Amino acid sequence: MNNFTYTKATDIDNAVALINAGDDNKIIAGGTNIIDLLKYFIIEADTLVDINKISGINELTELPDGGIQIGALLTNADTAYHPVIEEKYPLLSKTILAGASPQIRNMATNGGNLLQRTRCYYFYDIHTPCNKRELGSGCSAIKGYNRIHAILGHNENCIAVFPSDMCVALSALDAVINISGPDGERAIEFSGFHRLPEDRPDIDNNLKKGELITSINLPEKGFSKNYSYLKLRDRSSYSFALVSVATGLELENKTIKEARIALGGVAHKPWRVKEAEDFLIGKEPNQESFSAAADRILNGAKGFDHNSFKIDLAKKAIVRNCMMALDPSSQRPGAKPSL
DSSP states (O other), X not given: OOXXXXXXXXXXXXXXXXXXXXTTEEEESSOTTHHHHHHTTSSOXXXXXXXXXXXXXXXXXXXXXXXXXXXXXXXXXXXXXXXXXXXXXXXXXXXXXXXXXXXXXXXXXXXXXXXXXXXXXXXXXXXXXXXXXXXXXXXXXXXXXXXXXXXXXXXXXXXXXXXXXXXXXXXXXXXXXXXXXXXXXXXXXXXXXXOOOTXXXXXXXXXXXXXXXXXXXXXXXXXXXXXXEEXXXXXXXXXXXXXXXXXXXXXXXXXXXXXXXXEESSSSSOBOOHHHHHHHTTSOSSHHHHHHHHHHHTTTOOOOTTTTHHHHHHHHHHHHHHHHTTOXXXXXXXXXXXX
């Protein structure tokens, strides 16, 4: 492993100052992703800034507008099993518990979950070209083994996918990310946080240099009555999604009043299409309506040699998951997704 210096931040301002003290200074919290990146020589760090001792960003608090703020340092496990999350945002609880393993969820933090890197084979193999690792070197996945790769939002520079389960629910819930940095505090809507590859596939998100995620705001509406998360993967234990779908519905007089549908495992970021959600408003909640919405979500989808099956799989997953959301009794917080 490359040598690095290790230091502990005492508060948010101190953490921001330490991050900005060097070009390759990096944050460490749970360490469930950054340690792998260091061990595989994918990234280097002059200094690791440990933020675990910072108070105030490892809590869950109620907001004046009825929403909830979850701290960036709160672990995935503590978030998923928190009584308020289980009651008001069971979709979030379910997606968290579908990800990784209990051991990792006990260490991984909410802020770290948002910042994790792709699990593309070629990204982790430093002996192969990868534009995300070395801009301009090429994308080995396009003509390589690309079973797990993107069918939406990709280009010739990168076809990797963002691996988080938790972020699929945060996308559907319209979460807001709170950030501190050298220029002070700012908030960014979740839809604007992660990036598509475009001409800079090496940049995963719109966090500016030296900034730190402090918390995540969840709006009051949590779709606790009609929701579902479906994760389709090659094996049911500790595996990333080939396709995942988070659905939240609000029903009134046997019609759809509001719909949220977010996909994971298909793009460089959690994938939502507002047009498809708006199309469902006023429609009857049935397979025909959900199938038509799925066509709109997957408009422009393009597969490669080994992953074209994902297009049909995603359509069926959307329809199935939306139908599952109609039965609240089957969507207990923490319940294992039906595969």
